[in-house]
Amino acid sequence: MTEPLTNNVYPRLLSPREREWIEWILPADRPGYKRYRELLDSMEVIGEGRRGQGEIILGEKGARVDLESPLPAVFAYGAIETNFGILSITVREILDAQISIEIVSHRADFIPEEFEESRRWTYSTWSIGEPCPQCMKPVREVFMHTSTGDRLMLAICPIDKRMWVYDAASMVNRLIPATNYYNELMLHRNIRDPKIALDSKRLFADLAKYTDEELTYAFLTYNKIRTKVHIDGLVESDRKEKPSMIRRLAGLFRK
Numbered sequence: 341m342t343e344p345l346t347n348n349v350y351p352r353l354l355s356p357r358e359r360e361w362i363e364w365i366l367p368a369d370r371p372g373y374k375r376y377r378e379l380l381d382s383m384e385v386i387g388e389g390r391r392g393q394g395e396i397i398l399g400e401k402g403a404r405v406d407l408e409s410p411l412p413a414v415f416a417y418g419a420i421e422t423n424f425g426i427l428s429i430t431v432r433e434i435l436d437a438q439i440s441i442e443i444v445s446h447r448a449d450f451i452p453e454e455f456e457e458s459r460r461w462t463y464s465t466w467s468i469g470e471p472c473p474q475c476m477k478p479v480r481e482v483f484m485h486t487s488t489g490d491r492l493m494l495a496i497c498p499i500d501k502r503m504w505v506y507d508a509a510s511m512v513n514r515l516i517p518a519t520n521y522y523n524e525l526m527l528h529r530n531i532r533d534p535k536i537a538l539d540s541k542r543l544f545a546d547l548a549k550y551t552d553e554e555l556t557y558a559f560l561t562y563n564k565i566r567t568k569v570h571i572d573g574l575v576e577s578d579r580k581e582k583p584s585m586i587r588r589l590a591g592l593f594r595k
């Protein structure tokens with residue numbers, strides 16, 4: 341017997357396992373995720389989203405599912421590796437008091453009642469200095485600060501071709517789609533050769549070619565268009581690249 345992912349009767353409460361998975365990617369010891377948990381507590385499952393079975397919509401009691409609005413950006417993501425393939429949980433940004441949550445199997449259109457879990461990972465619990473939660477390999481870390489003193493970090497995993505920004509105040513990690521970010525980087529570097537400029541996967545292969553300051557500036561301009569972090573003022577790299585002469589002299593004295 342398999343338990344259908346949604347019982348197709350709405351409104352309803354979250355099932356215990358839905359709640360456990362969602363709370364896992366919204367850790368209560370981080371202020372930004374805790375705020376989301378509190379929102380969820382006052383909501384119920386009001387129906388299915390337009391992406392079909394597996395996407396549930398949480399909203400205020402009595403609300404109707406809004407099928408017209410654009411799909412908001414991902415707020416939290418986690419994957420569970422099982423003997424039934426990978427299950428993933430995606431919580432999106434709140435929009436008009438509704439939150440889309442997708443809980444899907446990458447192998448089938450249902451999730452069995454019982455399965456063996458081998459590993460789970462999520463970006464939500466990642467902290468500075470840790471390896472990539474997915475592949476466990478080191479990430480490129482770009483330390484940044486805003487002109488008002490907020491600390492941010494851009495983390496980039498070249499293996500999984502994923503990037504996210506960590507915000508020290510909320511302790512939230514937000515995924516950044518590489519395509520739009522790379523576009524900003526190319527504009528900043530004034531690279532127009534379409535073979536390079538249109539191939540956003542090169543961001544990961546060519547990562548070592550870009551300085552922290554360049555990656556930071558691209559984040560600043562990207563974030564102005566598609567706000568991931570609300571920032572007052574400017575974003576700067578913590579690391580100022582020294583002029584090459586000073587670097588060479590410093591090298592001499594170190595010997």
Ligand SMILES: [Zn+2]
Pocket residue numbers: 472473474475476477497498499500501
């Ligand atoms: Zn990785």
